[in-house]
Amino acid sequence: MHGVRRDKQSKEAIEARKQKEQSKIREYLALTDHVLTRKKNKDYTREALETTTQLLQLNPEFYTIWNYRRLILLNGIFPKSSPTEINDQLSDDLSMTTVALRAHPKVYWIWNHRRWCLENVPTGPGSEGDPDYLGWRQDYWKKEMFVVEKMLDVDARNFLAWSYRRYVLASMPVPRNPKTELAYTKRKIEANFSNFSAWHQRSKILASLWAKGELDEYQSKESEFELIKNAMFTVPEDQSAWIYHRWLVGAGRDKGILEREIDVIKMLLDEQPDSKWCMESMVHYNLLLIKNHSSNVDVPKLTQECRSFLKELRIVDTARTRRYDEIEEELGA
Template structure:
């Protein structure tokens, strides 16, 4: 690190460190050989389960060992256990993966094993904090939502955690309302406008709420435009809000909405004259005007605007010059070429 004086290690210290590392590697390789040998021998014992625990704590990306662990539980441990004991085993595995996710929050195999654990919790009695009787399934699923909340507090943009959250919400015995989840995404977005995963979750929720009629479409959509405009103005260079804005506009926006949003983006471009996302969005929406509403607009002016913006984009974003050239060469609805 800059400004930190390096401490020169003695030759003896370097050699000792190298020996420790070599010893750890030998131990890991020996443990791997032992686990894989037991797997090949179809050893479903609790001793084998303990060995997989040790190995996965060292290397949680070893998906073959996760698969073996599940087979041990299904074929060796669960058949000789009571439902309460099975629940205890699965609770232990959930705790083990919670610790693993703190160090490795984006390892798919850890999230996958949590799903398997939840799906295999047996029916049975349990007691919640208020003393009411609940099944083990309900208790575990509710606890799981709390865990994923903690994960997203630590890293609100972890797409693995967002995907897992959707999975948990879809399968909870007592379904969380979509409006409550929409409020959750609002909090996450307002805390960090660049949270692409939260925007994505929001689009899924709104599609469902609008489709079911649980949320009034016109009023709600205008509120979404206000939210996404705030994000665009806060950080014009962050792509998350622009992608969401494009989803919100859709492919069939009416002329009034297109012209309104073009004016909003042009106003932002006047303040941020080198904003690539402003220029790209203006080209996209002006092309929609040409394609959908050519009979009601000045085609020559809008076409020239697109040509000018694409020239500017080639200048400020030379790495994508060919892309802008391809856009400019595309035919539009009335066969005009820009």
């Protein structure tokens, strides 16, 4: 940076740093060799478990070592442990992965190990029907929801955290009210309209509620169109809102909705004449009108509009010229 003094390091300092880095590499390679040797020898002792902890703290993406850790637990630790001891060990593993996620929030293998831990939680003390019987599991799921929400507070678009959240919601012993989750996704979306994962989560919940008849589809869709309209006009260049909009419109069998949404996009196109997503959507929805309502629309006019938009798209989006050629081929002569 300009104006910032850079202290020149001495040759001795540079060499010392180099030696330190090489020493760390040698230690890491030696530890890796040691752990893999234990794995080859099917060492499932507590000492072996501790070596996997050390190695995974250095490299949490080493999926082979996560697999080995689970083998140790299943074959060496759990068979000699009481349900309470197993519960304590799994709690320790979850704490270990929580620390790892703070530094590596997008490493799949860490999230995967958390899921494995939850799937191996023993039932609580007492007999079936006792309030404590499932108490441990219920507590775990509540804690997991807290952890994943904290992770999404840090990075609201972490797709691995959203995927894990869906897993937690589907697995909770006492199901969460889906409308509570709808409210959560709306908060995340309104904080950042470009949050594709939140839109995706919202579509999953709505589809489920509509399929079960637990939410009026027409009325809720109208509310969604208002929400998505705000997003489209706020960040017209972001694909998240446009993909969700197409999901809402669906197969385009409702002519009234199609024409209304086309008018909305035309308004935005007047403000953003070079918008790739506006033009692509105009082509997409015009094609739906032609396909589903050809007897009630001006097909030649819509076809010409599509050709005009495709011509512009080839200019503003040169990387996808071949795709636009294929779309035009669908229009025929």
